[in-house]
Amino acid sequence: MQMSNTVPNKTLGEIAIAEAIKAVKDDDSAAFTATVALGLVMAARQVERAEGSEDITDKANKATFRAFLKRYANRGGVVWRDSDDILNQALAKRGKERESAVSDYIDKKEKGARLVEGLAKLKTWSFRLMKDVCVNHADIIRDLLAKKTAGAGGDALAEAFKAFIRETYGASFAKLCSALSEPAKAPKQKDxxxxxxxxxxxxxxxxxxxxxxxxxxxxxxxxxxxxxxxxxxxxxxxxxxxxxxxx
Missing domain, CATH: 1.20.5 (Single alpha-helices involved in coiled-coils or other helix-helix interfaces)
Known part of the structure; x- marks a missing residue:
């Protein structure tokens, strides 16, 4: 007697639930990876500052984020909402003109321009992450500098930073957000x-x-x-x- 290899058809509800669960997990994973990755960009800049005997301060993170936006736009990433045409015009140029146009796309944004949704979320949480790192965990920056001075390569430094994030804030975007959430301000009592x-x-x-x-x-x-x-x-x-x- 032969066994049937026919796989029973899944219902629409089963397919929808499975896809929704996967999408949520993938979104959490992607958001966590992106936030930590941008935090690593800022951390690398902080290591360079510490190497030059400059203070470890979260104020430097803003300039690093702006530099990231220019690199992101130069590779075709839309930064401001509904600005596809402006970016395409900048990317159509060549050489120094293209570099200048992309820089202007970031620095001379139109009034009221807002970051696209993904970048807005990334900015919020990477800034919170690196502000907390600079204010409360500056030793990780010094540790990375010490490892670099001792000859550690970029991969080892990156893994050390990522391990620190996982141990300190959690290994998911949900846990990261929970660890970095700001307490709600108590409403003022009205007379x-x-x-x-x-x-x-x-x-x-x-x-x-x-x-x-x-x-x-x-x-x-x-x-x-x-x-x-x-x-x-x-x-x-x-x-x-x-x-x-x-x-």
């Missing part, structure tokens, strides 16, 4: 009376008169309700008081 008064000051006289009348009505309603509650409590407690007096 409700002052807020109402500020709005009341802007009312026309007729509206202000209506507001005062409604406030007075509200006060009367609350006072009336309180009086009714007091009466009910008083009525319920009367027999107990009478019983106490009788005793």
């Amino acid at each position: 409700e009376i002052e807020a109402i008064f500020a709005r009341a000051e802007k009312l026309a006289d007729t509206d202000l008169i209506k507001l005062i009348a409604r406030l007075q009505g509200l006060m009367h309603e609350k006072a009336s309700t309180a009086a009714q509650v007091d009466d009910m409590l008083g009525a319920e407690s009367a027999p107990a008081e009478e019983m106490a007096e009788a005793a």
Whole structure:
């Protein structure tokens, strides 16, 4: 008796779930790899600064990111949203003209230009990562410099930095974000009376008169309700008081 090798067809739902799970995992992996990779670019620049006896400061990361954007655009990567035509015009040039045009594409962006979604996310998290590294873990930069001075190659230095990131912040983008998330700022407590008064000051006289009348009505309603509650409590407690007096 022969066994059937027919693979049962998957349902649309099974296919969709499998693809969604894979996409989410791939997106996390890609985001983590890109963030750490750009962090490594910034770390390399910090090592160079430390080598020249300059301070390890996260302020240098901004210039490094801008240099990265120029290299990225020069290889055909769109940096600003809806700017494909501008970039293509720059890339169509040759030699120094192309280099200058790509540089202007980054430095002389149109007013209101925004980074494409992927780069915006990459900027946010790579900046947070390297700010934390520079402020709280500057020893990794010094360690990389020491390894470099001792003759370690680029691959070894890169792996040392990546290992540090995995051990310190986690080995996924989700864990990295969790480790670097900034605590939410507590909302300022508002003075409700002052807020109402500020709005009341802007009312026309007729509206202000209506507001005062409604406030007075509200006060009367609350006072009336309180009086009714007091009466009910008083009525319920009367027999107990009478019983106490009788005793």
